[in-house]
Structures are given as structure tokens and as C-alpha cells.
Amino acid sequence: MSVIEWLKEDPSANKKDREGKKRASISKWLKGEVGINTEAAIKRSFHETSIGESDVQISIRNIGKTYVKNGVETKAIDEISIDVRKGELVSFIGPSGCGKTTLLNMIAGLLPPTSGVVYVGSRECTGPGRDRGMVFQDFALLPWRTVKNNVELGLEIAGVPKAERSAKADEYLRIVGLEKFANSHINELSGGMKQRVGIARALIVEPDVILMDEPFGALDAQTRNLMQAQLIDILKTTKQTIIFITHSVDEAVYLSDKVVVLTKRPTTVNEVVEIPWSRPRDRTTPEFNEMKREIVAYLEHENVLVD
Ligand SMILES: Nc1ncnc2c1ncn2[C@@H]1O[C@H](COP(=O)(O)OP(=O)(O)OP(=O)(O)O)[C@@H](O)[C@H]1O
Ligand SMILES: [Mg+2]
DSSP states (O other): OOHHHHHHSOGGGSSOHHHHHHHHHHHHHHTTOSOHHHHHHHHHHTOOOOTTOTTEEEEEEEEEEEEEETTEEEEEEEEEEEEEETTOEEEEEOOTTSSHHHHHHHHHTSSOOSEEEEEETTEEOOSOOTTEEEEOTTOOOOTTSBHHHHHHHHHHHTTOOHHHHHHHHHHHHHHTTOGGGTTOBGGGSOHHHHHHHHHHHHHTTOOSEEEEESTTTTSOHHHHHHHHHHHHHHHHHHOOEEEEEESOHHHHHHHOSEEEEEOSSSEEEEEEEEOOOOSSOOTTSHHHHHHHHHHHHHHHTTTOOOO
16 A cells, blocks of 8 residues: 555554554655654654665564464464664564564574565575574573584584584673583573573574564663673674564663564554664763663553563
């Protein structure tokens, strides 16, 4: 639907009055009745996709997902379209159970969408691939293997010779600061250390994109802040594209280039908030807190409790 067609639709016919308000704002903008800040916000809200743009790494087009179990349908994702550019860190934040893991699994190629397409570069995603690495919320490490053997896993599956994968694992253990724990077993590690093993395991195959599902959600506040700072440090070296799921507004504002705020289930994009600052960021500035307030306001619209 074009913007003009969309504007012509009766806003009151829409379930959500937010849509009506957005339309009214856009009408004003088109008539030149609003200033520059509102104009930027309105442009943002269109979520224009940009097929064919060369720096787009992941392109999510009209993705929807309905689960069917024992004849019962659960519509998790209504429709989402978003582009993620090379080197961008894009966070998705939204109510519990709205479909964030579902979305990430579809990007990973672990779950087929009911409708729509995910493009990785210019190729349609039809399954998992080494171009996408995953970091799981619950670590998903193999407890019978040492730290180093866990990190090597992806290279082992790919048939990389032992000496080569051993050298690579040492390199990535250094990057995440775990070189002294190479021969430890997983049950000897703290939560933060386990998650660093998970990150090294995803990084070692040098994927173009890393998909992170609430990777720091299980950590205490202090360890979480340390892990966020370390992730930023790692990205300076590896320059990967990151798709990051979180429940924390503070984490989203601290890390992201773009925060995609999702609605409750069946989910769709509520708002896309661009964060134009370089990293690392100072959490104590008024601008940082103003940005958090903006995102909290979008989430409160969905009756979400936020931390
Ligand atoms: N395999 C499945 N079969 C049926 N329904 C499912 C399945 N996986 C998820 N769902 C349902 O789809 C919806 C979205 O689940 P999902 O795990 O994607 O949410 P989420 O946003 O990641 O939640 P959380 O914030 O709690 O991690 C939920 O209602 C869930 O019960
Ligand atoms: Mg989830």
C-alpha cells in the first residue's frame, strides 16, 4: 500500500488509535504544518525497506508466523519488515511472548516463516548457514566438552583440520578474555564466563551476522554491564552485524544503532528508534535518559513492564 492510499483509509476503522494519530501527524507533515523533528520521526515510522541497497545485510520482508499445534493456531508474528545494514547493531525489544525468539529463529533459518521472506545479502534464507552465528539465552553449551572444545565446535562441524581450529580457538578465547580457562569444564564457569564461551563459539566461524537472543538476560546487573562493554570492544575488532534481542531498554540504548520496538502478540513493528551516537556511550547523560524515556513510552503503550 502506498503512503497516500494508507492515508486515505479511515483511521477510526483501525483497531489501534496510535495508527490514527500517526496518520494525522503525517497528513500535517505533508501539508507542511509540522517542524523538522516531527518530520524525522514520521519518516522513521514508515519503516521503508530498501531492496537492492548494497549495504543491506539482512532484509526481513513481510515476515509472519502462525504456529499450529493440535489444530490450535497461535499467531506469533503478524508482519515485520526491517532492513539491517552491514556493521549495524539492531536491537529488538518487546513484550514477553510477543515473538522475538520466533523472529530470530526465522532469521537463523531454524524455523520457516508462514509468510514473507528473509534475505541474507541478496540470497533468500532457506536454512541455517555459516554466514549467521547464534548466541543463545540459555548458553546451550556442551557440558561434557572443555571450554576450548566448545569454542571449536563450529569449525569441527565444518571439517577444519585440528591444528588450524586449535589456533583459531586460542585466538577467540583471547578475544573474549578466557584464554586461562581453555581446559576448564563448563560447570566450573560463572554465568558471564559461560556466555563469553557462547560468544566465542559464534564468532569463531566468522559469520557476517551474529544473532543474540537475550544473551545477557540471565546475568546480574554488574556482569551484564561488563559484558555489554566487552561486546562493544569485540565489535571494534570483528565489525560484525548484530541482531540483538533484549528486554532491557538501558541495554538497547547503550548498544544499538537502531532499536526496533515490537507490539504485543501478534507482533508487528511499533516504532524504529535510531540512536545516532558512537560507542562506548555514557549512561549518565540527559540525552541517554531521554532516549530511554522515549522507548519506555512506546513500550508502555503495549502495557509492558520495563527494567
Ligand atoms: N513451537 C511452538 N509451538 C507453538 N507455539 C509456540 C512455539 N514456539 C513459540 N510459540 C508461541 O509463540 C509465541 C511467541 O513465542 P516466542 O518464544 O517467540 O516469544 P518471545 O518474544 O521470545 O518471548 P520471551 O520474551 O518470553 O522470550 C508465544 O505465544 C509462544 O507460546
Ligand atoms: Mg524469547
